[in-house]
Amino acid sequence: MIDGLNPEDPGWRALVRQLERVAPPSCLWLYSGEPPRPRGELLRAISDLRERSEASVPTVDPAVLDAPDPIGARRFAAAAMWPRAHLGKDFTLAAMARAAMHLEDEGALYLVARKQKGGKSLAAAMDRLFGDVEVVARDKGYHLYRSARTKGLDETLAQSWLSQRYPISDPRLDGLELEAAPGVFSRRGLDRGTAALIDAAREQIEVAPSRVLDLCCGVGPLGLWAAARWPDARVDLVDSHLIAVGLARHNAARLGLEGRAQVHAHDGLDPALFERRYDLALINPPTHAPPEALQALVAPLARVLAPQGRALFVVNRAGRILEALEAAGLRAQTLARGDYAIVSARAGGDD
Numbered sequence: 001m002i003d004g005l006n007p008e009d010p011g012w013r014a015l016v017r018q019l020e021r022v023a024p025p026s027c028l029w030l031y032s033g034e035p036p037r038p039r040g041e042l043l044r045a046i047s048d049l050r051e052r053s054e055a056s057v058p059t060v061d062p063a064v065l066d067a068p069d070p071i072g073a074r075r076f077a078a079a080a081m082w083p084r085a086h087l088g089k090d091f092t093l094a095a096m097a098r099a100a101m102h103l104e105d106e107g108a109l110y111l112v113a114r115k116q117k118g119g120k121s122l123a124a125a126m127d128r129l130f131g132d133v134e135v136v137a138r139d140k141g142y143h144l145y146r147s148a149r150t151k152g153l154d155e156t157l158a159q160s161w162l163s164q165r166y167p168i169s170d171p172r173l174d175g176l177e178l179e180a181a182p183g184v185f186s187r188r189g190l191d192r193g194t195a196a197l198i199d200a201a202r203e204q205i206e207v208a209p210s211r212v213l214d215l216c217c218g219v220g221p222l223g224l225w226a227a228a229r230w231p232d233a234r235v236d237l238v239d240s241h242l243i244a245v246g247l248a249r250h251n252a253a254r255l256g257l258e259g260r261a262q263v264h265a266h267d268g269l270d271p272a273l274f275e276r277r278y279d280l281a282l283i284n285p286p287t288h289a290p291p292e293a294l295q296a297l298v299a300p301l302a303r304v305l306a307p308q309g310r311a312l313f314v315v316n317r318a319g320r321i322l323e324a325l326e327a328a329g330l331r332a333q334t335l336a337r338g339d340y341a342i343v344s345a346r347a348g349g350d351d
C-alpha cells in the first residue's frame, strides 16, 4: 500500500460514515487510498499505478479524468477526499477543483482534515471555490467539510488550480526547460540529488551511450538531459506516477525529443523493455522505498544493462542501494559521498 492510510483513523471513519448516511448514487473518490465498499457506483481517481489493487473499485487515470471525452465529462452526485499533506496543498486544490468540475448540480464534495492541521485553510479554499462550506461532522480533531456545486462555483478559479504548472530551469540542464505540476516530485525546481547525478554523468561518461534508461523518471530531467546531450542516443523513461508520466511526455514533445525519448508508465521496469541493452541508466530512486521495493526496482537491471553498460544512482546514503544491487547480482561501488552519494553498478566485470 503506497498511501499509508489507516482505516481505523477517525478522519477516515467520519468520511465513510457520512457517505454511507447520504448514500450517493455515484461518487468520485479522489486520491484518498483504498475506498470503502460502495453502496452506489464509485470511481476511484488515482495518480500512481501502484494504487491499483485487485480488491479495488474501478480506477481512473488523471489524463482520462481531465479529458473532454465521455469519462472526462462524467458528473457525479458526490465526491470525497482525504488529502495527504505530503502531496502538497497545491495538489489538494487541484483535486478539489477536479472534484468540483465533475459534480452534477447540487452534488457535494466531502473533505475530511484535521482542523488544526490545514483543515481550516482547506475549508477556506472550499468556500472560495464553491461559494459556501459547512462542517457536517467532527471526530477527535477531524472536521468533515461539505460544499455543494451551485451557481456559486467559481469555474475560473477551478481552472486556474487545475492548470497550475511550474517551470524547471537550471544551469545543470544545459538550457532545457521542463514543466512540472502539483503532485510530482520536486515540482518547484531541479532536485539537488538529480543535479549531483547529472554532474557525475558528465564527468564519468566519456563515450556517448546509444541506449539510456531513466528509471523513476519523474517529469524527465535525467532522461531528457541525456537525450539532449547525446543526440544519437535513444532513451527510455519509466515512472509509475501518472501525472509525472504525462508531464515527461509533454516535456519530451516540447523539446522536440519525442522521437528518441519514449516515456513508459509502469510500476518498476516495464517488461516490454527487458530485451533492450542499455549502455547507461541514470536513476534517482524513491528515497523512502522499503528494501523490498528498492530490490524489485533494481533487480531487472542485471538483465538489461549491456556488458559494458553501467547504472549511476544518486541517493542520500549508499548502504541500502548497495545491498539491493548486490542482492540483484550487480557489481556496485560508491563513487562519491557528500550531501549525496553517487553509486555506480555494472552487470558484470570490474567497475
Ligand SMILES: C[S@@+](CC[C@H](N)C(=O)[O-])C[C@H]1O[C@@H](n2cnc3c(N)ncnc32)[C@H](O)[C@@H]1O
Residues within 6 Å of the ligand: 185, 186, 191, 194, 215, 216, 217, 218, 219, 220, 221, 222, 238, 239, 240, 241, 244, 266, 267, 268, 269, 284, 285, 286, 287, 297
Ligand atoms: C526521487 S524521484 C526522482 C524523479 C526524477 N528522476 C527526478 O530526478 O526529478 C523518484 C521517482 O520514482 C518514482 N517511482 C517510485 N516507485 C516507483 C516504481 N515502483 N516504479 C516506477 N517509478 C517509481 C516516483 O513516482 C518518482 O517520480
